[in-house]
Amino acid sequence: MSSILVVGPGAIGSYLACLLQAAGHEVSLVGRRPEPPIHPYHIEDRELTRPPILPTMPSASFEALFLCVKLVDLGATVQQVEQSGVQARSIGIVHNGRHCHPVQ
Numbered sequence: 001m002s003s004i005l006v007v008g009p010g011a012i013g014s015y016l017a018c019l020l021q022a023a024g025h026e027v028s029l030v031g032r033r034p035e036p037p038i039h040p041y042h043i044e045d046r047e048l049t050r051p052p053i054l055p056t057m058p059s060a061s062f063e064a065l066f067l068c069v070k071l072v073d074l075g076a077t078v079q080q081v082e083q084s085g086v087q088a089r090s091i092g093i094v095h096n097g098r099h100c101h102p103v104q
Helices: 011-022 071-084
Strands: 003-007 026-030 041-043 046-048 061-067 087-093
Touching: 003 011, 011 026, 011 041, 011 046, 061 071
Parallel strands: 003 026, 003 061, 061 087
Antiparallel strands: 041 046
């Protein structure tokens, strides 16, 4: 299966990481602070465990990259990804859009 990087371990990023991992993908999850996997998530009658949160961007190539951060943090996150050397074939931006402000 594919190697996938998810940046942003909030509700949306954790949910996406759980589903991708359950589908058999190798998922790396990056956040501000390292954290071990927490209690299992119960999604669609399945018990899923979130991957551990890595504190830094891995300098590697991925099949897909998902940026699951608040819109106000998107610009800084893109810069971090570029500076880390992460490469991805596909990039997706996923967020709930609540209280969004234009990125400048």
